[in-house]
Amino acid sequence: MKYRLEIMRQKDSTSEPYLQCIDYETDDCNTAVSTALSQINNNGNYKDINGNIVSHISWECSCLQKKCGACAMVINSKPRLACDTKLSECNINGVVKIEPLKKFPVVSDLTVDRSIMFENLKAINAWLSSEYRSDDKTNNTAYISSRCLQCGCCLEVCPNFYAGSEFFGTSVLAPMSRVITLSENEDLKAASKLYKKNYYSGCGKSLACKDVCPAKIDVDDLLVNSNAAAVWRIGFGKKKR
Amino acid sequence: MESVNIIGAGLAGLSAAITLAQNGIKCNLFSLQPSERAQSVLAEGGINGALNTMGEDDCTENHYNDTMKGGVYLADPNAVDSLTQNAPDIIRMLQSIGVPFNTKDNEIVLRNFGGQKKKRTAYARSSTGKIIMNAMIDECRKYEKKGLVNRCSHHELIKLLIKNKKCFGVRIKDTYTGVINDYYGTVIAACGGMNGFFPEMITGTTQNSGEAAALMFSQGVEFSNLEMLQFHPTTIGIPNKRCLVTEAARGEGGRLFIERNGEKWYFMEEKYPELKNLMPRDVVSREMFFVRRMEDCSGEVYLDMTGLSEDVWQNKLSDLREEIIHYLGKDPKVLPIPVHEGIHYFMGGINTDERHSTNIKYLYAAGECTSQYHGANRLGGNSMLGAIYGGKRAALSVIEDNGFNEHPVFDMEICDDTPARYSVIIKIRDILLSSMGIVRNEQTLANAHSELSNFAAGEKLSEREKRRVSLAIAMITSAEQRKESRGAHYREDYPETDDKYKKIIVSAFKDGEVLTEFRQIPQRRVQK
Numbered sequence: 001m002k003y004r005l006e007i008m009r010q011k012d013s014t015s016e017p018y019l020q021c022i023d024y025e026t027d028d029c030n031t032a033v034s035t036a037l038s039q040i041n042n043n044g045n046y047k048d049i050n051g052n053i054v055s056h057i058s059w060e061c062s063c064l065q066k067k068c069g070a071c072a073m074v075i076n077s078k079p080r081l082a083c084d085t086k087l088s089e090c091n092i093n094g095v096v097k098i099e100p101l102k103k104f105p106v107v108s109d110l111t112v113d114r115s116i117m118f119e120n121l122k123a124i125n126a127w128l129s130s131e132y133r134s135d136d137k138t139n140n141t142a143y144i145s146s147r148c149l150q151c152g153c154c155l156e157v158c159p160n161f162y163a164g165s166e167f168f169g170t171s172v173l174a175p176m177s178r179v180i181t182l183s184e185n186e187d188l189k190a191a192s193k194l195y196k197k198n199y200y201s202g203c204g205k206s207l208a209c210k211d212v213c214p215a216k217i218d219v220d221d222l223l224v225n226s227n228a229a230a231v232w233r234i235g236f237g238k239k240k241r
Numbered sequence: 242m243e244s245v246n247i248i249g250a251g252l253a254g255l256s257a258a259i260t261l262a263q264n265g266i267k268c269n270l271f272s273l274q275p276s277e278r279a280q281s282v283l284a285e286g287g288i289n290g291a292l293n294t295m296g297e298d299d300c301t302e303n304h305y306n307d308t309m310k311g312g313v314y315l316a317d318p319n320a321v322d323s324l325t326q327n328a329p330d331i332i333r334m335l336q337s338i339g340v341p342f343n344t345k346d347n348e349i350v351l352r353n354f355g356g357q358k359k360k361r362t363a364y365a366r367s368s369t370g371k372i373i374m375n376a377m378i379d380e381c382r383k384y385e386k387k388g389l390v391n392r393c394s395h396h397e398l399i400k401l402l403i404k405n406k407k408c409f410g411v412r413i414k415d416t417y418t419g420v421i422n423d424y425y426g427t428v429i430a431a432c433g434g435m436n437g438f439f440p441e442m443i444t445g446t447t448q449n450s451g452e453a454a455a456l457m458f459s460q461g462v463e464f465s466n467l468e469m470l471q472f473h474p475t476t477i478g479i480p481n482k483r484c485l486v487t488e489a490a491r492g493e494g495g496r497l498f499i500e501r502n503g504e505k506w507y508f509m510e511e512k513y514p515e516l517k518n519l520m521p522r523d524v525v526s527r528e529m530f531f532v533r534r535m536e537d538c539s540g541e542v543y544l545d546m547t548g549l550s551e552d553v554w555q556n557k558l559s560d561l562r563e564e565i566i567h568y569l570g571k572d573p574k575v576l577p578i579p580v581h582e583g584i585h586y587f588m589g590g591i592n593t594d595e596r597h598s599t600n601i602k603y604l605y606a607a608g609e610c611t612s613q614y615h616g617a618n619r620l621g622g623n624s625m626l627g628a629i630y631g632g633k634r635a636a637l638s639v640i641e642d643n644g645f646n647e648h649p650v651f652d653m654e655i656c657d658d659t660p661a662r663y664s665v666i667i668k669i670r671d672i673l674l675s676s677m678g679i680v681r682n683e684q685t686l687a688n689a690h691s692e693l694s695n696f697a698a699g700e701k702l703s704e705r706e707k708r709r710v711s712l713a714i715a716m717i718t719s720a721e722q723r724k725e726s727r728g729a730h731y732r733e734d735y736p737e738t739d740d741k742y743k744k745i746i747v748s749a750f751k752d753g754e755v756l757t758e759f760r761q762i763p764q765r766r767v768q769k
Contacts, residue, residue, distance in 0.1 A: 028480075035480040042663040062278040062448040064482050065564070067371060070278040070448070083480075107395075107417045115394075118275060122386050127379040134341040142341035143365060146375040150277045175379060182339045 001026060001094075003087050004049075005036060007057060008099040010106050017106070021049045026087065033090070033098060034061055034071055034082040037110075059110035066214055069149030072156075073110050074099040079156035081214045103155050103163060114152050120168040121150075124194045126175040132182040141181045141225055147215045148174030154209035154219075160202055167202025170209040170219060177222040180229045192230035200231055242644045243426035244269050244391065245636075246411045248398050248453060251279035252370075252625055253608025254431035255377045256632025257639075262384035264640055269424055271396040271413055273448055276378045280433055280446040280609075281628065284370025285487035285561070287352060287362035288335075288629075289622035290328030294348050299359040301326045308623060311356040311521045312588070312616020313728040314743055315466065318765035320595035320613040324623075324630050331629050332363050340376045341365055343557065352557070353492040354621045356521035362622040367487050367561040370625060377629075398453050399658070401428065401460050401604065402651045408604035409648040414658075423651060427644045429597075429635050430457065430606040431628075434587035438713065439670055443584045444476055444485040452661070454610060455708035457591065458715065458750050463600040465612045465745045465760075466589030467712075468719035468730045471619055472679055474525040475544055476583030479568050483583030486544060487561055488621040490573075491518040493553045495546040497529070498577070501538045505545075508532050523618040523729045526582045530679045541579035549574070582679060586624060588615040588729065589719070592747050595763075597635035598642075600749075605639055607631035612745070617728020657704040665706045668696060669713050677720055682734045686721045693717065715748035715755045722746055722757055 002025045010017040024036050024046075037059055040046045046054040062070040064083045071082040076090050076097050087096055104112035134142040154170035155161045161169035176199065179191050203223075210219040245261055247254045250272035261268045272279070293299040304325040309316060336342060336349065342363045343350045351360040365372035384390040395416045402410040402423060410425035430453070436443045437451030458464055474497070475490065476483040491497070497518050498505040508528060510517045518525070529542045546558075554562055554574055565573045591599055591606040593613050599606055608628040615623060676689035697710045723746060725739035726732050744759040 030480065032480055038481055044663070060274060060278075062274055062446045063280070063283055064447055065283070065479065065484055067282055067368075068278040068446070070274055111417075113395075113417060114275075118392070118394075122382055125386070127383040128339050129383075131337040132339050133336050133347075134339055134344075135347045136344055139341045139344060142339060143372060146341065146365075146372045147368065148375075150275070175375075178339060178375070178379075 001029075001088065003091055004095045006095060006097040007109070009057070009109050012108050013106060020054065022046060022054055023049060029086065029088040031087050032083050033075055033085045033087060033096065034064055036087060037082060057110065058108040067149070069151030069214070072101055072151035072153050072214070074101060074156065079153035079212050081151065084214055101152050101156050103161065104152065116163045117150055117152060117155070117171050120172055120198070121175060124168060124172050124176060124198045125191065126172060126179060128179060128182060129187040129190065130183070132184070134182060138181050141222070142178050144217060145174040145177035145181070145222055147217060149215050151214060153212045153214060157208040157212050159206050159208070160204045165202070166198060168198045172199055173219065173222055173226065174217055177226045180226050188229070195226065195230045200227060242266060244424070245427045245429060245639055246271065246424050247429045247431055248411065249431035249433060249608065249610070250276040250392070250394070251431065251433060251608060252281035252374060252377065252628035253632040254429070255374075255381050256629045257429050257431060257607055257636040258390045259377070259381055259384065260633045260636035261639070262387070262389040265389070266640060267389050267391070269391045269393055271393045271398065271411070273395065273397055273416065275394040276374060276381070278446070278448060279374065280449060281625065282371040282374045283445065283485070284625050285367045285485060286354060286489035286492065287364030287369045287622050288332060288373070288625040289354065289357070289361050289620065290332040290363060290626065291325070291359075291361055292329050292332060292349055292351060292363065295351050295360040297359045299361055301328065303359055304328060304361060307357045308614070308620055309616070311620040312618055313738065315616030315727065315745060315762065317595055317613040317763055319763055322765065323595065323634070324614055324627060327630050328626055331626060335373055335376065338376045338380050340373050352489060353519060355488050355491070355519045355525070356516070356620045358516070362492070364489065364557070366556065367489055367558045373625060398432070398456065400656075401457060401601075403460055403601060404649050406461070406600070407602040407645070409645065409651075412651070421653070425648050427603045427639050428605070429639065430591060430604065430610055431608045431632060432610045434590070434609040435712070437666070438673060438709070439584050440666060441481055442483065442670070442674065444473060444483045445585070447482065451709065451712075452705060454590070455705070455712045458712045458748070459708040461601065461750065462604065463592040463747050463749045464590060464712075464715060465592035465747045466617070466719070467716040467748055468677070468723055468746065469588035469617050469728060470584055470677060471522055471586035471588060471729050472526040472582040473522055473585035474529055474582055475580040476585070477565070477568060477578065477580060484564065484568055485583070485585065486565070486578070486580060487558075488522070489558060490544060490546055490561060493557055494549050495544050496548070497525070497542055497544055497580075499532045499538045499542045500540050501535070506532070506538070521618050521620060522585075523731075526679055527731055529582060541581065543577035544573075544580045545577040546573045547575060547577065586619050588612065588617065588619050592745070596638040597631060598638060603645060605635040607635040617730060659703040659705065661703065661705045661709060665700070665702065666709070669693070669709055672696070673713055673716065676717060679731060681720055681730070681732050683721070686717055690714065690717045690721065711750050711755055715750070715757065718755060718757050719746045719748060722759070
């Protein structure tokens with residue numbers, strides 16, 4: 001099967017982006033976008049449809065088994081992990097358009113600088129302020145919220161998030177859910193305050209994030225739990241749990 | 242004290258950073274990508290510690306004995322002693338920072354793992370690494386906000402600033418901007434295994450290029466036990482790498498078989514009636530290799546998990562099942578799956594003592610890049626323990642030794658920084674694989690050695706490529722020198738373990754030559 005890969009290239013953060021089209025052939029219906037990118041880079045002799053040698057395509061990857069979130073990019077208009085996206089399934093009439101995530105500054109080609117996500121986690125104090133053990137009751141929520149990859153796919157589709165906004169987007173929801181689920185008393189109050197300010201009050205509940213999450217985190221479930229613990233129960237003066 | 246420079250932000254690096262911060266000492270945490278992308282998130286099955294919550298009368302001495310025996314007595318006994326004695330506290334510490342280990346009646350549940358007779362492995366379903374990393378990252382963030390940890394993702398180690406066998410800092414490149422800077426201060430290397438020497442054959446991260454190890458070796462850092470590569474018995478092939486099927490699959494009851502004369506032969510159960518499918522990884526991998534070679538056996542070795550209960554699939558191995566279905570299109574609950582050995586862990590690495598010091602003053606190392614805990618074969622569940630305890634121990638040694646007051650200034654000379662070519666990386670890999678597999682012998686090792694030397698002599702290689710060749714030659718030389726079979730190193734020409742070789746092989750790069758020598762393993766100190 002032959003695919004036309006349309007890859008958004010950009011030499012560095014200040015240069016103009018351009019689209020480079022490469023015809024890529026594979027017999028394997030399991031070939032992922034990550035495989036194609038690796039192969040083109042490793043081979044070094046691939047030519048685009050205009051006969052130009054394809055220079056090294058910059059992109060980030062690490063685990064290649066959808067556990068680290070490094071290779072998030074926009075593939076045929078949808079934010080996805082390159083390692084979890086098969087060419088045979090994502091193509092539209094044989095065409096696969098590959099672009100960098102758009103809510104972050106481009107470093108080069110498909111590599112973007114996602115620092116803002118980590119800065120936001122720092123700003124919202126995403127950590128446990130005291131020692132808290134999870135127990136039979138809290139284990140499940142703590143486990144689910146620990147699975148967030150910090151890949152940024154959720155932010156890409158969020159109608160409310162932009163870099164620099166006071167609303168931090170769903171990439172802080174999972175870490176904060178663990179904090180809120182495990183914390184008590186003053187720690188819970190402090191976490192709730194920031195959760196409300198930087199997440200709850202800005203979320204328009206479009207839940208577009210839920211559909212694109214590569215880790216399939218049940219955003220509804222975390223929202224219900226965290227909102228209940230951080231907003232409603234505290235608001236009505238009830239004790240947690 | 243200057244800021245401490247930590248190279249690598251996986252579990253060992255994070256543990257070191259947190260320990261330093263808890264003691265009020267600043268550090269720079271350098272890594273190519275953020276901690277969320279580190280190999281540690283791939284660890285699945287669990288972390289060992291004799292918590293003795295299962296009523297099996299377990300104790301840290303049992304853990305010590307199993308670890309030493311699993312590593313066939315090549316590990317540093319005093320290092321293993323501290324590791325295993327501290328293991329229960331490490332797991333309790335993780336619990337106190339909110340790691341949701343599987344619990345029953347609010348007490349941590351332990352599972353069986355290879356090479357251990359007692360249930361000793363704490364776990365969070367089958368994503369233990371990811372779940373532990375998440376809590377450690379959050380914990381580290383607390384100290385970032387306080388200004389104690391300076392997290393520098395997308396930063397690459399260019400060289401160690403070494404003079405007269407003392408390391409005064411690191412030269413680091415910001416890979417996003419290309420800007421190079423020197424950071425003076427004590428260094429802790431926590432840069433992981435040497436995956437990058439075996440592209441497509443490894444279960445770990447592709448982010449780890451092996452370049453940091455090759456660089457340090459070329460700068461005079463001593464390495465040991467380089468012949469000890471761990472082949473994990475149960476992996477499946479996926480594009481560009483091997484995907485691990487956690488040992489927990491066997492810990493929870495999975496069985497290995499091969500078809501022999503048309504019938505399923507559960508060879509591990511027949512050959513090893515006590516530990517059966519849970520023999521140490523080196524033994525299982527070797528047996529798989531041998532049964533596949535037998536004339537009356539046919540096809541691949543299969544892992545049969547069809548007998549596992551619904552509870553196990555739901556609460557203990559949920560992620561694993563989803564993963565296997567995703568990659569193989571087969572439900573392991575219904576059908577046995579074909580498995581094959583894959584390169585999983587490097588027991589060898591930077592030669593470190595029990596304090597995590599190296600032969601270079603002010604340079605320490607922790608995590609998979611070191612060599613003192615696992616000897617000739619690592620037990621499942623001991624890697625995350627080694628990384629967390631090791632990072633902590635290295636940081637404590639740094640604090641005890643209190644760094645240096647003055648340092649020389651290093652010139653910013655222009656150096657050849659051309660990336661290694663993929664064709665060269667693959668050439669070196671193929672030579673290594675031809676001789677450093679599960680079964681080795683004099684002839685193939687000698688052939689590989691000369692092929693690699695000839696290749697290096699006949700090609701115009703960049704600096705990065707040359708360093709890779711040197712470290713690869715050290716791996717092969719170590720395997721040639723060890724004329725016995727021990728743990729992961731199996732020589733068909735010397736199939737027995739020979740106590741004459743109960744020593745570590747230390748490799749060093751000096752004046753353009755790879756040198757190796759045997760060194761004694763320290764004696765275990767008398768217990769108080």
